Amino acid sequence: MGHLKRIVSATGLSSDAAGLAPGDAQLRVLHGNPIVSIIEQEQECDCDLIVMGKHGQGLLEKLLSGSVTKQVLAGSQGDVLVSVAAGAPLSAGQRAGQP
Numbered sequence: 001m002g003h004l005k006r007i008v009s010a011t012g013l014s015s016d017a018a019g020l021a022p023g024d025a026q027l028r029v030l031h032g033n034p035i036v037s038i039i040e041q042e043q044e045c046d047c048d049l050i051v052m053g054k055h056g057q058g059l060l061e062k063l064l065s066g067s068v069t070k071q072v073l074a075g076s077q078g079d080v081l082v083s084v085a086a087g088a089p090l091s092a093g094q095r096a097g098q099p
Contacts, residue, residue: 035071042076050080 026045030037042050054069073080 034068035075038068038072039075042078047078050076050078052080052082054082054084 028041030041038050038052041047050072052069052072054067069080069082073082
C-alpha cells in the first residue's frame with residue numbers, strides 16, 4: 001500500500017484538494033475481474049462517483065474483450081468520470097464528448 005500512497009501523493013489527488021471532508025472519499029485496491037469488482041463496490045458502497053483512467057488499446061484487445069472503462073460505463077448505476085491519458089488516441093465519439 002505504500003507504493004499506492006506515493007502515487008496518490010505524487011498526482012496531488014486528495015480529498016482536501018477536491019474540497020471534501022475527511023472520510024468523504026475512499027481509495028480502494030481490489031483484486032479479481034475489474035469490471036465485476038468496480039460494479040460490486042459501486043453498489044455496496046452507494047458511490048456517488050467512480051473515477052477511472054483510460055489509455056489507448058490495441059484493436060485485437062478491443063475486439064476480444066472490449067474496454068473495462070466502456071463496460072463499467074454500461075453497467076454502472078451512477079456517474080463515471082473518465083480521465084484519458086495524455087497521448088491516448090480518441091475515437092470520433094470521444095472527441096465529441098461521448099463515452
